[in-house]
Amino acid sequence: MSGVVFFLVAILAVASALGLVLRRNPIHGALFLVVNLGCVAVMYLLLGAEFLALAQVIIYAGAIMVLFVFAIMVLIPGKEETGPDPLRLQRLLALPLGALLLVEIALILQSSVFTAAPHPGVQPGYAAGAGGIQSVGRLLLRDYLLPFEVTSVLLLAALVGVLALAKRKAG
Amino acid sequence: MSAALVPLAPLLLVAATAGLLIVLDLLPPREGKGHLGVVALAGVVAALAGALTLWGREGRAFGGMLLLDNFAVFLDVVICYAAALVLLLSMDYLRRNGMESGEYYILVLLATLGMMLMAQAADLIVIFLALELMSLSLYVLAGLFRGRLTSAESSMKYFLLGAFATGFFVYGIALIYGATGTTALDRIAAASGGLQRDPLLLIGFGLLLVGFGFKISSVPFHMWVPDVYEGAPTSVTALIATGSKAAGFAALLRVLFSTFKVAQPDWALLLWVVAVLTMTLGNVIAIAQSNLKRMLAYSSIAHVGYMLVGVVAGGALGAGGVLFYLLMYTFTTVGAFGAILLLERGRQEAVELDDYAGLAARHPLLALTLALFLLSLVGMPPTAGFAGKFYVFGAAIRSGYIWLAVIAVLNSAVAAYYYLRVVVYMYMREAEGVPTRPAPSFAGRLALGVALWGVFQLGLMPAPVLDLAQAAVAPLLR
Numbered sequence: 062m063s064g065v066v067f068f069l070v071a072i073l074a075v076a077s078a079l080g081l082v083l084r085r086n087p088i089h090g091a092l093f094l095v096v097n098l099g100c101v102a103v104m105y106l107l108l109g110a111e112f113l114a115l116a117q118v119i120i121y122a123g124a125i126m127v128l129f130v131f132a133i134m135v136l137i138p139g140k141e142e143t144g145p146d147p148l149r150l151q152r153l154l155a156l157p158l159g160a161l162l163l164v165e166i167a168l169i170l171q172s173s174v175f176t177a178a179p180h181p182g183v184q185p186g187y188a189a190g191a192g193g194i195q196s197v198g199r200l201l202l203r204d205y206l207l208p209f210e211v212t213s214v215l216l217l218a219a220l221v222g223v224l225a226l227a228k229r230k231a232g
Numbered sequence: 233m234s235a236a237l238v239p240l241a242p243l244l245l246v247a248a249t250a251g252l253l254i255v256l257d258l259l260p261p262r263e264g265k266g267h268l269g270v271v272a273l274a275g276v277v278a279a280l281a282g283a284l285t286l287w288g289r290e291g292r293a294f295g296g297m298l299l300l301d302n303f304a305v306f307l308d309v310v311i312c313y314a315a316a317l318v319l320l321l322s323m324d325y326l327r328r329n330g331m332e333s334g335e336y337y338i339l340v341l342l343a344t345l346g347m348m349l350m351a352q353a354a355d356l357i358v359i360f361l362a363l364e365l366m367s368l369s370l371y372v373l374a375g376l377f378r379g380r381l382t383s384a385e386s387s388m389k390y391f392l393l394g395a396f397a398t399g400f401f402v403y404g405i406a407l408i409y410g411a412t413g414t415t416a417l418d419r420i421a422a423a424s425g426g427l428q429r430d431p432l433l434l435i436g437f438g439l440l441l442v443g444f445g446f447k448i449s450s451v452p453f454h455m456w457v458p459d460v461y462e463g464a465p466t467s468v469t470a471l472i473a474t475g476s477k478a479a480g481f482a483a484l485l486r487v488l489f490s491t492f493k494v495a496q497p498d499w500a501l502l503l504w505v506v507a508v509l510t511m512t513l514g515n516v517i518a519i520a521q522s523n524l525k526r527m528l529a530y531s532s533i534a535h536v537g538y539m540l541v542g543v544v545a546g547g548a549l550g551a552g553g554v555l556f557y558l559l560m561y562t563f564t565t566v567g568a569f570g571a572i573l574l575l576e577r578g579r580q581e582a583v584e585l586d587d588y589a590g591l592a593a594r595h596p597l598l599a600l601t602l603a604l605f606l607l608s609l610v611g612m613p614p615t616a617g618f619a620g621k622f623y624v625f626g627a628a629i630r631s632g633y634i635w636l637a638v639i640a641v642l643n644s645a646v647a648a649y650y651y652l653r654v655v656v657y658m659y660m661r662e663a664e665g666v667p668t669r670p671a672p673s674f675a676g677r678l679a680l681g682v683a684l685w686g687v688f689q690l691g692l693m694p695a696p697v698l699d700l701a702q703a704a705v706a707p708l709l710r
Contacts, residue, residue, distance in 0.1 A: 228333070
């Protein structure tokens with residue numbers, strides 16, 4: 062089973078990597094990179110490194126890619142590279158797609174994902190318990206709870222600091 | 233549950249007040265944030281009172297990463313005094329400069345939280361995070377006067393050099409972890425007994441000292457001090473000079489005396505050299521300064537040298553003397569910066585030496601107050617400065633560091649020149665140009681009053697506080 066998944070994901074990874082290199086439109090390239098990063102995340106999952114897989118999705122495919130896309134959009138304007146104005150279609154699609162997303166969230170929340178035992182293919186703590194979500198979570202929320210909390214305060218300070226420096230004086 | 237939170241009480245009070253301020257900042261009135269300063273002050277004073285009631289109690293929290301002992305309580309009190317006085321000074325100062333904002337008070341509280349965490353941390357990771365919390369808040373505060381180029385320069389330099397020092401610090405932690413397999417201070421102490429000459433541990437320890445040296449601004453990690461002190465808003469300068477130094481010394485003393493006790497002969501020798509260099513360089517360069525904030529910056533470097541004399545001397549007298557010195561230095565320095573902050577010429581702050589010519593004739597009370605703070609920095613009896621120097625230098629002599637004490641006393645004599653020069657300007661010169669005048673600020677005067685009380689309380693009756701300071705270092709030395 063996992064062999065089949067691996068080959069499917071590997072082919073997808075190679076294809077998306079090729080797409081990233083070969084497409085001329087930088088936005089398309091960035092989207093191919095998202096697919097590629099997602100494939101790598103699945104491979105981590107196959108190896109039992111659940112935490113790494115989640116971090117890969119949240120940090121790389123999520124945060125860093127958003128940054129990429131923003132940078133591309135800010136630095137390379139011009140309609141000839143992004144094609145004809147896509148906003149009209151997007152506006153029409155926004156409402157049904159949003160509704161679909163809500164339904165999906167509701168379905169997931171009601172399903173057994175949050176209550177049932179972990180998926181048999183993915184054993185928690187596979188690699189001697191090192192990369193498993195349980196062990197990382199235990200470290201983070203028990204042994205290293207104080208550093209974890211202080212880090213959140215540190216991020217709060219950074220947020221307030223950015224506001225203080227960037228805010229324009231009214232009047 | 234509630235018993236487990238007791239060691240955290242002062243920290244929680246400050247953190248909760250910061251959270252409260254974030255909410256209050258969003259509520260009306262939009263113009264004028266003076267009430268936020270009052271709330272922040274109330275939070276810090278509550279933390280100060282909370283810390284005082286915890287005297288004599290011992291406790292640990294978060295699996296031993298955070299601890300409460302008399303040492304932590306003493307430094308919490310020093311830091312809370314610094315923060316409270318700075319908040320008092322800030323209120324009118326910000327309004328006069330048109331920079332009043334809720335973020336200022338939030339960041340002062342978060343910086344204070346970081347400082348107090350440093351005093352209570354028992355794990356290198358927590359020390360590191362607390363250091364960053366304090367530093368990050370102070371970087372922003374230093375650059376808060378956005379319209380002024382010097383303020384931006386101050387913030388930028390502080391940030392770049394501070395980030396560099398952080399790199400050293402983290403690398404040191406990593407090497408120590410590599411050598412001992414732990415970041416908990418007591419377990420490092422236990423492991424380092426068998427690893428006395430382990431190069432990994434020694435290099436890690438050295439890198440840690442570099443990071444601390446930057447935060448307490450000892451030579452050769454002092455380069456940032458004059459520009460940052462000069463450019464930052466004066467109230468922030470006072471906080472950097474007192475609170476962040478107290479926090480740096482808190483973590484440094486804990487690491488030196490309780491964790492690396494086995495290496496004491498080694499680090500004492502190293503710090504002997506650093507202490508001499510720090511006080512000599514600070515004092516010699518301060519002579520040439522005509523800007524009062526810059527002069528006080530170099531003087532603060534020199535005072536770090538005096539405090540390091542106490543660290544080298546060691547024992548209850550030396551380490552306790554350092555704590556006493558930190559408390560007296562906090563009152564004196566906040567007072568001196570506060571007097572500068574209250575005086576303005578036209579719309580500008582009066583920071584040049586010439587601005588102080590003839591001040592005594594026109595504003596005798598402010599001139600007298602500033603003169604008393606400067607005399608305390610010189611170390612004249614009966615001010616607190618004399619008691620502080622007496623204890624620290626006395627500890628050095630008792631531990632056999634005669635030459636160190638001689639150099640320190642000679643340095644104090646040099647320092648008298650540039651402090652007394654300001655007094656001479658105030659009392660014996662004629663004023664020129666636009667007259668300087670003190671800003672009408674009740675909170676500012678209150679802050680000066682409290683600082684003056686501290687200077688004389690510690691100067692006239694130093695023994696009870698010294699006893700407390702020696703009791704405070706007892707947990708480190710056993």
